[in-house]
Amino acid sequence: MSNKRRNLSNAQQLALISQVDRVCPLDAEPLFYTKGQKSYKNYEIAHIYPLNPTPSEETLLQYEERLGKDVNDEDNLIPLCSLCHTQYDKPRTIEEYRELVAIKKRAMERSGQEQLWKKHHIEEGILEIVDAIYSDADEDIEAEIIFTSVKVDEKLNDSISKPTRRKIKSNVSYYYTFVREKLALLDLAGDCTSEIISSQVKTFYLTQKSKGVSQQAVFENIVNWLDAKTKSETKDAAEIIASFFIQNCEVFE
Numbered sequence: 001m002s003n004k005r006r007n008l009s010n011a012q013q014l015a016l017i018s019q020v021d022r023v024c025p026l027d028a029e030p031l032f033y034t035k036g037q038k039s040y041k042n043y044e045i046a047h048i049y050p051l052n053p054t055p056s057e058e059t060l061l062q063y064e065e066r067l068g069k070d071v072n073d074e075d076n077l078i079p080l081c082s083l084c085h086t087q088y089d090k091p092r093t094i095e096e097y098r099e100l101v102a103i104k105k106r107a108m109e110r111s112g113q114e115q116l117w118k119k120h121h122i123e124e125g126i127l128e129i130v131d132a133i134y135s136d137a138d139e140d141i142e143a144e145i146i147f148t149s150v151k152v153d154e155k156l157n158d159s160i161s162k163p164t165r166r167k168i169k170s171n172v173s174y175y176y177t178f179v180r181e182k183l184a185l186l187d188l189a190g191d192c193t194s195e196i197i198s199s200q201v202k203t204f205y206l207t208q209k210s211k212g213v214s215q216q217a218v219f220e221n222i223v224n225w226l227d228a229k230t231k232s233e234t235k236d237a238a239e240i241i242a243s244f245f246i247q248n249c250e251v252f253e
Helices: 010-019 055-060 082-089 094-119 126-135 139-145 148-155 162-189 193-210 215-230 236-247
Strands: 032-035 038-041 044-047 077-080
Touching (some): 010 094, 044 082, 077 094, 126 215, 126 236, 148 162, 148 236, 162 193, 162 215, 162 236
Antiparallel strands (some): 044 077
């Protein structure tokens, strides 16, 4: 008995499209095009594991990871442009299947992170530090704190890419003392704001750690969380603050 394609609501389709940032995850083709003043869809909802696999596809995929409880589960669905959908289905290859599974898992992880952002708050005092990074930071302070970057290497494992490692060490070298002093200023009112912020960052880190993701993913997730909460001009400030808490031991003990 063959499986029937399940009709998706507009909300379900929108959620799936948002997961891939409105572009085909295989060739970056926009999933909508504009003609005149109207937008039109340029996508089809593809089943990662086939809706009704042929005998050869069942053999091909019998030992492969499957997403979702059944083939119509949203975890097994992904929007593709029409061309990529056709090419993916005919003929299906093990390499393309694995690529799409990996893409979908990353997309679901990002969606899960957005839900965590809502649950994990951070004190508004952090905004003062962000503003200071863009307006007050003195880049001549490197010589005073160059020693701190050495300790970072003891905390980072091989999952951290070389560019990210260099970025973290540079941020610590330039900004560690600066951020520490700005946190201390927040406490002048006697409300322990810096300790609360540190605790909030630590809690978010432990939530990431409990998921068993790599240090690279943890760092990126913390940066994205801070960026979403502070709405700063660029991600630079979020990266600087995340780097500070790595050196300060709230992240990567």
